[in-house]
Amino acid sequence: MPLRLLTIEAYLALGETEPGYTELSEGRLVLSPTPSIRHNRAVYQLATQLMEQLPHGLEAVPGVDVDLRLALPDEPGFSRRPDLVVIDSAAVSSDEVIRASEVLIAVEIVSPGSKRTDYVTKHDEYADAGIPFYWIVDLSDPVSLVACHQAGELGYQDAPAVTGVFTTTQPFAAKVDLTALTA
Numbered sequence: 001m002p003l004r005l006l007t008i009e010a011y012l013a014l015g016e017t018e019p020g021y022t023e024l025s026e027g028r029l030v031l032s033p034t035p036s037i038r039h040n041r042a043v044y045q046l047a048t049q050l051m052e053q054l055p056h057g058l059e060a061v062p063g064v065d066v067d068l069r070l071a072l073p074d075e076p077g078f079s080r081r082p083d084l085v086v087i088d089s090a091a092v093s094s095d096e097v098i099r100a101s102e103v104l105i106a107v108e109i110v111s112p113g114s115k116r117t118d119y120v121t122k123h124d125e126y127a128d129a130g131i132p133f134y135w136i137v138d139l140s141d142p143v144s145l146v147a148c149h150q151a152g153e154l155g156y157q158d159a160p161a162v163t164g165v166f167t168t169t170q171p172f173a174a175k176v177d178l179t180a181l182t183a
Contacts, residue, residue, distance in 0.1 A: 008067050008077035012097055021063075025121075027076020035083075035111065042109050042139055042181040043083045050086065053174045058104065059089050066106070067097045068129035078129075080122060082106040086133075086171075100129035104171055110138040123148065127155035133171055143178040 005027025006014075014022070023030045035043075047060045054060065064085060068078040079097065084107040091102040106126050108118040118136055126134045127150065134148040134156060142163040148156035149170065166176040 005076035007074060008071075008079060008097070009073065011077060011079055012065070021081055023065075023081055024077055024079040025125075026078065027071075032081075033113070035109075038139065038182065039083075039109050039111055042137065043107075045181045046107065046109075046137065046176065047084055049176050049180070050084075050174065053172070054086065055172050057089050058086055058172070059092050060084055060086050061092060061098075065097045066100055066103055066129075068100045068125055070125065070128055078125060080106075080125065082122075082126075083109045100126075100131050103131045105133040105135060106131050107135045107137060110136060110140075119146075123156060137178070137181065139182055143181055145176065145178055 006024060006029070007027070008024070011024045021032055023032065043062050047062055050060045062084050063081055065079050065081050066085065068080060070078040085098065085103050086105040087098060087102050088104070091098055108114070108122055110118050123134065123136070127148075130150070132150050136146040136148070138144045138146075138161070144161040144163045145166045146161050147159045147166070147168060151157035162178070164178060166178055168174050
């Protein structure tokens with residue numbers, strides 16, 4: 001375990017950790033347990049539903065590091081690993097880390113130990129990083145989705161939680177059957 005605060009470059013040089021995964025918050029490693037089967041299945045089901053509806057040139061990619069670019073390159077950095085991101089297809093071909101500016105939607109599936117992190121910490125970090133849309137999917141019964149979008153200097157504006165079928169026109173037209181995520 002590093003004894004100093006990490007830059008993005010130093011964090012990426014660490015490589016993968018097992019089991020689970022890491023994120024970087026203000027230069028500090030944040031360890032997360034391996035997601036549950038239910039969690040991973042929900043990510044897969046959501047990606048499958050979205051892939052059928054994405055406009056040409058966009059892709060849904062699970063579990064990739066995103067450099068939030070909230071610090072200068074030589075300062076302690078921020079890197080998060082959303083459960084799913086919707087990005088431009090050109091960003092997929094890059095071997096480098098995804099940058100926040102390449103993310104159209106970041107999606108987090110709430111786990112029992114991540115509720116505050118997903119609803120508060122990542123909510124603020126993703127907004128500060130300029131990610132236009134953030135979806136928070138809570139698998140508690142009933143499954144719900146809170147859609148957040150950039151609202152200028154205010155950060156994100158959060159829509160009320162939706163259950164059943166989530167329908168949106170922004171950033172593209174899509175319908176997500178939330179009950180199918182855990183069926």
